[in-house]
Amino acid sequence: MAALALLPFVGAFRNQFVNWDDYETLVNNPHYRGWAWPQLRWMLTTFYMGHYQPLSWLTFSLDHAVWGANPAGYHLTNLLLHALNAALFLLVTRLLLSEAGARESPALDFAAALAALIFALHPLRVESVAWATERRDVLSGGFFLLTVYGYLRCHTGSAPRRRWFWISLAAYFLSLAAKAAAITLPVVLLLLDIYPLGRWAEERGSNRAAIFREKAPFLVLALAFAALALLAQHSAGALRPVRQYFFSYRLGQAAYGVIFYLWKSLLPFDLSPLYELPYDFAEWTAVFTTSAILASTLTLGFFLARKRWPAGLACWIYYVVMLAPVLGVAQSGPQLVADRYSYLACMSWAVLIGGGFFRLWSSAALRRRREIAIGSAVVSGCILVVLGILASRQTAVWRDTPTLWRHVIAVAPPSSIAHYNLGRELEEEGKFAAALDYYNQAIAINPANPDAHYNLARVLARQGMEPQAIEHYRLALAIRPGDADTHNNLGLLLARRGDLDASLAEFRRAIAIDPSYGKAFFNLGRLLARQGRLDEAAENYRQALKLNPKESEILIGLSEVAVQQQRWDEAAVYLRRLVALKPDSADAHTALARALAAQGNKIEAEKHYEEAVRLLKSAAPRDESAGR
Numbered sequence: 001m002a003a004l005a006l007l008p009f010v011g012a013f014r015n016q017f018v019n020w021d022d023y024e025t026l027v028n029n030p031h032y033r034g035w036a037w038p039q040l041r042w043m044l045t046t047f048y049m050g051h052y053q054p055l056s057w058l059t060f061s062l063d064h065a066v067w068g069a070n071p072a073g074y075h076l077t078n079l080l081l082h083a084l085n086a087a088l089f090l091l092v093t094r095l096l097l098s099e100a101g102a103r104e105s106p107a108l109d110f111a112a113a114l115a116a117l118i119f120a121l122h123p124l125r126v127e128s129v130a131w132a133t134e135r136r137d138v139l140s141g142g143f144f145l146l147t148v149y150g151y152l153r154c155h156t157g158s159a160p161r162r163r164w165f166w167i168s169l170a171a172y173f174l175s176l177a178a179k180a181a182a183i184t185l186p187v188v189l190l191l192l193d194i195y196p197l198g199r200w201a202e203e204r205g206s207n208r209a210a211i212f213r214e215k216a217p218f219l220v221l222a223l224a225f226a227a228l229a230l231l232a233q234h235s236a237g238a239l240r241p242v243r244q245y246f247f248s249y250r251l252g253q254a255a256y257g258v259i260f261y262l263w264k265s266l267l268p269f270d271l272s273p274l275y276e277l278p279y280d281f282a283e284w285t286a287v288f289t290t291s292a293i294l295a296s297t298l299t300l301g302f303f304l305a306r307k308r309w310p311a312g313l314a315c316w317i318y319y320v321v322m323l324a325p326v327l328g329v330a331q332s333g334p335q336l337v338a339d340r341y342s343y344l345a346c347m348s349w350a351v352l353i354g355g356g357f358f359r360l361w362s363s364a365a366l367r368r369r370r371e372i373a374i375g376s377a378v379v380s381g382c383i384l385v386v387l388g389i390l391a392s393r394q395t396a397v398w399r400d401t402p403t404l405w406r407h408v409i410a411v412a413p414p415s416s417i418a419h420y421n422l423g424r425e426l427e428e429e430g431k432f433a434a435a436l437d438y439y440n441q442a443i444a445i446n447p448a449n450p451d452a453h454y455n456l457a458r459v460l461a462r463q464g465m466e467p468q469a470i471e472h473y474r475l476a477l478a479i480r481p482g483d484a485d486t487h488n489n490l491g492l493l494l495a496r497r498g499d500l501d502a503s504l505a506e507f508r509r510a511i512a513i514d515p516s517y518g519k520a521f522f523n524l525g526r527l528l529a530r531q532g533r534l535d536e537a538a539e540n541y542r543q544a545l546k547l548n549p550k551e552s553e554i555l556i557g558l559s560e561v562a563v564q565q566q567r568w569d570e571a572a573v574y575l576r577r578l579v580a581l582k583p584d585s586a587d588a589h590t591a592l593a594r595a596l597a598a599q600g601n602k603i604e605a606e607k608h609y610e611e612a613v614r615l616l617k618s619a620a621p622r623d624e625s626a627g628r
Helices: 002-014 022-027 037-045 054-067 071-099 106-121 123-130 132-154 162-178 185-194 206-214 216-235 247-266 281-304 310-326 339-345 347-363 366-396 401-411 416-428 432-445 450-462 466-479 484-496 500-513 518-530 534-547 552-564 568-581 586-599 602-619
Strands: 335-337
Touching (some): 002 071, 002 106, 022 132, 054 071, 054 132, 071 123, 071 132, 106 123, 106 347, 106 366, 123 132, 123 247, 132 162, 132 185, 132 339, 162 216, 185 206, 185 216, 185 310, 206 216, 247 335, 247 339, 339 347, 416 450, 450 466, 466 484, 484 500, 518 552, 568 586
């Protein structure tokens, strides 16, 4: 079972980290690397990237200890966790079907195995498995399944087994510590009590109250981690306020999500790593309205059929309840929907398919059961092969960053984020003309994309198109005025164009936004020095040096100001620090020699002149033709 669950995903071993959170989470993040107290404290307390996921960080730390920066090791861990989840899902499904009335038989084993394989091989699982950052899905999912399994074991048999209750509660804590995806589990447990366990119908009065009290520890954990999840999202600025994204649109998005995951479960084609939120929600009114009608119709249909088919209503309620936190009512991030959100929610449909097979087999006449078993095995095999092929192809989408974003653009062209990220990748490869094209397309799709304006301005400035670069920096600031880096870069361009007063104003705005931004202090100091305002220049250089004490350019700037003011002692202090930082720099030794000579310290000055000459000679190219 586990080996079959891995087959479609083996291509992930060739996948690299992708520039879609992987770089921020794993490649450029030193905080999770190690098991000393500073790393452990960070992993246990951080809201980094808008998530509280201490257990996931601990597994990443273990990966780094074993594999270093090799992405294959991180992908291997994801694959093994997913395979383990498939095995756990088989056990959970077998228990559920048994409690729903399925008798012990080979057909029950086949039904549970079929459900587990449909869950594990479905292409909607790819994002959670093949994306290194989404370790939290497969890790949280495994402990969620263990939680449900423990709860079922606790309440099956002749008497409750409290040991399984505590195993279930501990597993739930670990699931939430990996990712707060299962915060609605207390509702799911109550649903299980109603069907298939039947505890709700068996109990009356105070005994029913005991069923509620039993959920209290799970509810406490759910509320605590839900609060932590909201704090994490708020700290990252990921939550969208109602004034920006109206509640009516959120309801429409929720209805669309309910239909989307069901539709993609049935027809898993054109899956994308990003389904970006629309820029004009008015254009989606018809889609949202249709989705709401379909969702309401399905709900009504399952409700009316509840007596003849209670499993249908139970699976539908489970599906909606598990999706509820990610349907957009509390919108976080740029996505309308996401494949990864189906990892837990769509488990119920796989169980329903397994139960359907068992019902077909058990309701058939004895003489026909062999034929049905063979036919079902053939049909199921074909379905699983198709799902595996689609999952394998989707896994290849995550091979590297350009492949990822080109696929998003092919599947969902109106994505400003995809065009921007592909442009950024091409810029890093030195393909500036292609990068400009993608940045422009990103802005054409969403003129309010500040990152696209900012990066477009950087590339334009690099290619000498300074007026256009200034325009896009200003457009970026109109959208996101509190970005210190944009103010600083705009200040540099304005200074280069000779607009010194406007340049000074931009540097000062950058410092007001971020008083720890050393570059802005340095650039302000350099511009003030150019204007002859040496005392102000020295003050800003000194502040820059406090923030970046090993930056050689700041030491050079301070020494030049001191030289202009004929403060030779001060100049020598800064130049000695410069020589200590750059002992192989002939220019540094020469500048120090001049300052020492001006002090009257001719002996030490001579030593540095000699060292400068030696460095220049050693750096000069040798004439290899001499003496031939």
